[in-house]
Amino acid sequence: LDALVSIGGDGSLTIANALHKKGLRVVGVPKTIDNDLDKTFTTFGFDTAVGFATECVDRLHSTAESHHRVMVVEVMGRYAGWIALHTGIAGGAHAILIPEIPFDLDKVVAKIRARDGEGRMYSIVLVAEGAEPIHGHREVLAPAEIGHAERLGGIGEQIARELGNKTGKDVRVVVLGHLLRGGSPTSFDRLAAMRFGTAAVRGLEEGRSGVMVALAFPNVNYVALEEVAGRMKGVPMDCDTLQTGRDVGICFGD
Numbered sequence: 001l002d003a004l005v006s007i008g009g010d011g012s013l014t015i016a017n018a019l020h021k022k023g024l025r026v027v028g029v030p031k032t033i034d035n036d037l038d039k040t041f042t043t044f045g046f047d048t049a050v051g052f053a054t055e056c057v058d059r060l061h062s063t064a065e066s067h068h069r070v071m072v073v074e075v076m077g078r079y080a081g082w083i084a085l086h087t088g089i090a091g092g093a094h095a096i097l098i099p100e101i102p103f104d105l106d107k108v109v110a111k112i113r114a115r116d117g118e119g120r121m122y123s124i125v126l127v128a129e130g131a132e133p134i135h136g137h138r139e140v141l142a143p144a145e146i147g148h149a150e151r152l153g154g155i156g157e158q159i160a161r162e163l164g165n166k167t168g169k170d171v172r173v174v175v176l177g178h179l180l181r182g183g184s185p186t187s188f189d190r191l192a193a194m195r196f197g198t199a200a201v202r203g204l205e206e207g208r209s210g211v212m213v214a215l216a217f218p219n220v221n222y223v224a225l226e227e228v229a230g231r232m233k234g235v236p237m238d239c240d241t242l243q244t245g246r247d248v249g250i251c252f253g254d
Contacts, residue, residue: 003209005200007031009043010232013212017229020210027200028212028225031193033180036080038233039223040214044192049076049180050086056176057091057124068121070112070163070171074156076180077128080234083180085241088126088250095123095251097159099130100235103253105159109166111251125163131155134253195220 003025006016009032020026030037033049053075064071073093077083081098088096094115095108112123132155156173164171185193192215199213199220211222235242245252 003027003204005029005197005204009034009037010228010230013037013225014229017210017225020225025204025209026225027203027208028228029196029200030212030214030228033083034077034080035082036232036234037212037228038231039212039228041217042192042215044185044189044196045181046082047188047192048183048185049083050090051186052183053083053087053176053180054091056174057087057093057126060124060174061092061122064122064124067170070123070125070160070167070169072125072127072156072160072163072171072173074127074129074173074175074177076177078130079232081128081131082235084126084128084131085235085245088124089241089245089248091124091126093124093126093250095125095253096245097125097127097131097253098235099128099132100237101252101254102132102134104134105162105166105253107253108159108251109163112163112167112169125159127156127159129155 001024004016004019005027006012007029013028016026016028030040030043031045032043033045035043035046037043057073060071060073075083075087077099079099081100084096084098095111097103108125115123156175160171160173196213203211203213203222208222210225212225212228213220214223
């Protein structure tokens, strides 16, 4: 092997960094729908996942409004809430629950009742699979084991059940799950993937190793793999996207 181009998320790039330390020429390419890799503005796959999820939420508004329902939409996001945050804001959700903010469900109930009081008899609640209540724990279907991260799921059902009991409304659940991980890529992701791929080969031709290509507008640059491996990029509490959601009245359960 002359070199390895490692395409993937945190696990793949952590392994790539270990191989680099053993002497193999390695360049990493950030690919994950979760957008949870540090040192890059975005990863390719994220925009496609958010675009599809947003279209689903757009469609759910119609049935939720016509039947006066609460729709709970569970999306992927084990430890980072980027998909839920971006989808929820773009799709006009009324509450968004993400792993970075332990939630108080009574705050969501209050939001739903306030909307009912205004004559808006339906609500959309976006929840990341890794969201957890302020006095509880995340829903784990299978514990972590060698080669596999813990498998999460069920938080949407739990929230729907409790919201139904507390509000008396008809609450339905949609779990998008692995639907987010396939399909036709957006033009942004296609271009990002091509820019990352060519930059990886260009870097190898220049003699680089132990680096990851990263998007830093307006250009693609290189960052050390050791600055990325084992580090997760969650939603920061001071990011303007989160503040935008708060400014337009979205409830985050806090």
